[in-house]
Structures are given as C-alpha cells and as structure tokens.
Amino acid sequence: MAHVTIVGGGPGGYEAALVASRLGAQVTLVERDGIGGSTVLTDCVPSKTLIATSDLLTDVSTAGELGVKVPASIRADLASVDARVLRLAQAQSDDVAHRLAASDVVMIDGTATIETAGSVRVETADGEHLIETDAILVATGAHPRVSPDAQPDGERILTWEQVYGLQELPEHMIVVGSGVTGAEFASAYNGLGAAVTLVSSRDRVLPGEDVDAANVIEDVFTRRGMTVMGNSRMASVVRTDAGVRVTLTDGRTVEGSHCLLALGSIPNTQGLGLEEVGVALDDAGFIAVDRVSRTSVRGIYAAGDCTGVLMLASVAAQQGRIAMSHLLGDAVHPLDLSKVSSNVFTSPEIATVGMSQKQVEESDLQIDVAMLPLASNARAKMQGVHDGFVKIFCRRGMGVVVGGVVVGPRASELIHALSIAVSASLTVDQVADAFTVYPSMSGSVAEAARRLHHIG
Numbered sequence: 366m367a368h369v370t371i372v373g374g375g376p377g378g379y380e381a382a383l384v385a386s387r388l389g390a391q392v393t394l395v396e397r398d399g400i401g402g403s404t405v406l407t408d409c410v411p412s413k414t415l416i417a418t419s420d421l422l423t424d425v426s427t428a429g430e431l432g433v434k435v436p437a438s439i440r441a442d443l444a445s446v447d448a449r450v451l452r453l454a455q456a457q458s459d460d461v462a463h464r465l466a467a468s469d470v471v472m473i474d475g476t477a478t479i480e481t482a483g484s485v486r487v488e489t490a491d492g493e494h495l496i497e498t499d500a501i502l503v504a505t506g507a508h509p510r511v512s513p514d515a516q517p518d519g520e521r522i523l524t525w526e527q528v529y530g531l532q533e534l535p536e537h538m539i540v541v542g543s544g545v546t547g548a549e550f551a552s553a554y555n556g557l558g559a560a561v562t563l564v565s566s567r568d569r570v571l572p573g574e575d576v577d578a579a580n581v582i583e584d585v586f587t588r589r590g591m592t593v594m595g596n597s598r599m600a601s602v603v604r605t606d607a608g609v610r611v612t613l614t615d616g617r618t619v620e621g622s623h624c625l626l627a628l629g630s631i632p633n634t635q636g637l638g639l640e641e642v643g644v645a646l647d648d649a650g651f652i653a654v655d656r657v658s659r660t661s662v663r664g665i666y667a668a669g670d671c672t673g674v675l676m677l678a679s680v681a682a683q684q685g686r687i688a689m690s691h692l693l694g695d696a697v698h699p700l701d702l703s704k705v706s707s708n709v710f711t712s713p714e715i716a717t718v719g720m721s722q723k724q725v726e727e728s729d730l731q732i733d734v735a736m737l738p739l740a741s742n743a744r745a746k747m748q749g750v751h752d753g754f755v756k757i758f759c760r761r762g763m764g765v766v767v768g769g770v771v772v773g774p775r776a777s778e779l780i781h782a783l784s785i786a787v788s789a790s791l792t793v794d795q796v797a798d799a800f801t802v803y804p805s806m807s808g809s810v811a812e813a814a815r816r817l818h819h820i821g
C-alpha cells in the first residue's frame with residue numbers, strides 16, 4: 366500500500382487526503398494551525414459568514430422600496446457577529462476533521478519540513494518525528510502580505526485574519542487594496558454600517574475583474590456612501606491617538622478608526638526544505654507545478670495557494686485531487702483553468718466563468734457577446750434589484766458558450782447554468798431552450814443566450 370504524506374490541511378491538502386484514502390493509500394496529513402486551513406479558519410469561511418450578516422442588513426436597508434417600514438436603529442452587534450463567525454469556522458474545521466478520521470487519514474498536529482523526496486520531518490508538541498513516505502503533497506497555502514511601513518498590531522491596523530477580534534463596529538474602516546479581498550471587506554463593513562474608505566492604487570476597484578462588472582460595483586459603493594480613492598498608493602499606516610493615519614505616496618493622508626490591509630498573499634514555501642531537495646520555485650516563491658500538480662522533483666506534488674496557479678479554494682481542492690489521481694494511477698483530467706468559475710462576494714456579487722472580456726479581446730477567436738441588464742428582468746423589478754447584468758461570450762458560428770459574467774444578488778448561484786454550458790460546450794441555443802421559471806433572475810441568463818441566436 367502506498368504511503369502519502371500531505372503537508373497542509375486546507376482544501377488543497379484535505380481533499381487530496383480523502384481521494385488518496387479512497388484510492389487505497391495510507392495517508393498522513395500534517396497541519397500546524399488547524400484542519401481546514403486558512404480557507405476554513407481565517408479566510409474564506411469567516412469572510413463569507415461576516416458577509417452573510419452584511420448582506421442581510423443591505424437587504425433590510427432597501428426594504429422601504431418594498432413597502433416595509435424598518436426602524437433606523439437596526440444594526441449589527443459586531444461582538445455577536447464575530448463570535449458566530451469564529452464558532453462556525455471551528456464547526457466547519459471539526460466537520461472536515463471528522464471526515465478525514467472516518468477515511469482513516471492519520472492527522473498530525475505539527476510543523477513539517479521536507480527532508481528528502483521520501484521523508485518528512487515533523488515537529489510536534491511531544492518532539493520530532495521522521496515520516497518515511499512514498500510521495501509528498503505540499504499544500505501549505507499562503508499568508509497575508511504586509512509592508513514594513515504598515516505593520517499590523519491586531520487592534521487598529523489589521524490583516525484579514527485579525528478582524529474577527531473586533532468587539533464593536535469600526536467607526537471608520539480604511540481598507541487598503543481594492544483587489545477581491547479588499548473589495549469584499551469594504552462592501553461588508555459598508556453593509557454593516559461603518560464608514561468605509563477604499564484606497565486603491567489603480568484607477569478603479571477590482572482591476573483584475575470584468576470592467577463592466579467593476580464599474581457597477583464602484584458605482585454601488587459610492588452610491589452607498591463609501592469613499593473610493595483611485596490612483597492612491599499607500600506609503601505607510603500608523604496609529605494615532607484617535608485611530609489610524611494612512612499616508613499616500615503623493616503625501617495626502619486619510620484618518621480613520623481602523624485600517625484593514627488587503628495587499629495580497631505570500632506563499633508559505635520558505636523554511637520548508639523545498640529548495641534543498643530541488644523543488645523549483647518561481648521568483649515570487651510559488652512552487653512551479655504542471656497541470657497534474659507535479660513539481661520538479663519526482664514524488665513531490667504541490668497544490669493550492671503555495672503554487673499560485675489561481676488562488677481559490679476550489680482550484681486548490683482540484684489540484685490536490687488531480688495530484689492523488691495521478692500518483693495512484695486513477696484516471697487523470699489535467700487542470701483546465703478555462704472552465705473555472707469564481708465569485709467576488711461584494712454586494713451585488715460578481716460571478717465569472719471561462720473566458721473573460723480581456724481574454725476575448727486578446728484572443729484570435731471570433732467571439733460574440735451579449736449583455737443584458739438585470740433591471741429589465743421582472744423578478745428583479747419585484748425584488749427591487751436595480752444593479753447587475755448577465756453577459757455571455759460564445760464562439761461565432763457554432764454558438765458554443767465559452768464564458769460568462771453575472772453581476773447581481775446571489776450571482777454565485779446564477780453562474781452555475783453558464784458553468785455547465787462552458788464545461789459541457791453547450792451552445793447558446795441549448796442554454797436558451799432550457800426552461801427557466803417565470804419570473805426568475807435565471808430568465809435573464811436564458812434571454813442573454815437567446816440574443817446570441819441570430820448570430821450563430
């Protein structure tokens with residue numbers, strides 16, 4: 366029986382462990398901070414739980430339009446919200462641990478270093494252990510980037526891992542960084558009722574996302590009272606008597622009660638022994654892998670954020686599963702990033718799948734595009750939804766769907782129809798012909814597909 370040692374208990378690691386066990390391997394998983402990884406304990410699960418409360422309050426704030434009189438005093442009790450976030454994250458971690466235990470995965474609470482391609486050293490509370498193994502999967506994730514001139518103190522200057530200790534809603538949260546994480550937290554604290562300033566070094570928020578989608582979000586942010594500072598690069602963040610001061614590279618300053626740093630992530634690949642055994646890293650420290658998660662050393666695989674391929678929990682999990690299928694001789698489908706769907710959990714949400722507008726513009730392929738505002742959808746009108754759209758990209762001629770964008774409430778759910786279409790190479794006619802409920806937001810997905818018919 367092959368013995369696999371997995372370093373890291375996030376989705377890259379634990380999903381691999383479950384697959385490896387199912388395929389008959391003996392599996393040891395080493396995790397230093399908690400099963401579920403950053404995904405479950407500090408990043409994805411906590412942030413989406415916080416956003417659930419913020420979304421509820423955002424809905425309540427628009428209740429007047431639907432004829433409901435809501436007292437102005439409705440507000441979130443942040444201590445209870447944060448306690449719920451941490452409780453839920455721990456419960457999710459426990460669930461994953463139970464699943465692993467039920468699959469006979471041996472879990473070791475400790476810090477691992479790679480000794481050779483066939484051995485892993487683990488430091489635990491009761492000493493050091495050497496594990497002899499047939500293969501290794503490195504799934505050690507990443508941690509928040511900070512700057513020497515903006516040192517988090519866990520009280521006022523915070524990373525996204527530290528915000529759940531807040532007992533009261535910040536009076537004025539300054540979020541530095543307008544990528545996905547920055548935009549999600551800015552949206553969340555705005556929805557919870559805090560004054561929010563979003564400091565963006567680029568000319569618009571969400572520079573990596575669909576331009577039309579980012580424009581909707583920036584418009585909604587400013588309409589809801591957020592201050593969005595474009596072309597504003599942070600030089601330093603310091604504590605003041607009243608809170609924090611953010612100084613920009615052009616000398617301007619912004620004062621607030623708290624500052625959240627969302628400056629990106631750094632892979633957890635230092636001090637692991639990777640370079641010593643010959644595993645190639647790129648200039649930013651990410652582990653170089655191929656589409657079946659192999660590193661440059663035979664028998665050592667890597668998955669998830671430590672590879673920097675696409676920093677998503679779903680991609681980490683898929684890379685881990687593929688690695689184990691490859692190692693243990695099961696059918697392997699190499700990672701295909703052209704079919705990944707992802708979501709930005711702002712309010713409204715931005716969901717995307719397949720080719721992006723930018724890829725379409727840079728591609729030699731002939732692609733047709735249809736974009737339909739949600740405001741024309743009957744269900745959207747009933748629910749008081751004004752912002753958002755559905756956009757579909759298809760190959761000219763055949764009409765095969767190659768990508769899509771949905772902006773709106775629960776876009777993360779609506780995108781699934783387009784995700785199936787991209788994954789199964791369905792045509793716009795096939796998407797349009799499938800019945801949708803009337804009235805429903807998904808009607809707009811079918812209608813956008815229908816608008817591409819005459820071209821196909």
Ligand SMILES: Cc1cc2nc3c(=O)[nH]c(=O)nc-3n(C[C@H](O)[C@H](O)[C@H](O)COP(=O)(O)OP(=O)(O)OC[C@H]3O[C@@H](n4cnc5c(N)ncnc54)[C@H](O)[C@@H]3O)c2cc1C
Nearest residue numbers: 373375376377397402403404409477506669670676677678
């Ligand atoms: C705020 C935020 C929100 C996010 N929301 C989403 C979302 O909604 N959807 C989504 O798909 N993605 C989301 N992401 C991205 C997602 O969290 C990551 O892509 C995902 O965590 C990657 O999983 P992983 O298994 O690679 O690493 P992780 O989940 O980080 O797990 C790695 C684990 O390895 C452990 N480890 C590291 N070194 C060692 C060692 N030497 N020995 C033992 N253990 C070690 C760490 O303790 C950690 O627990 C979010 C990210 C952030 C920052």
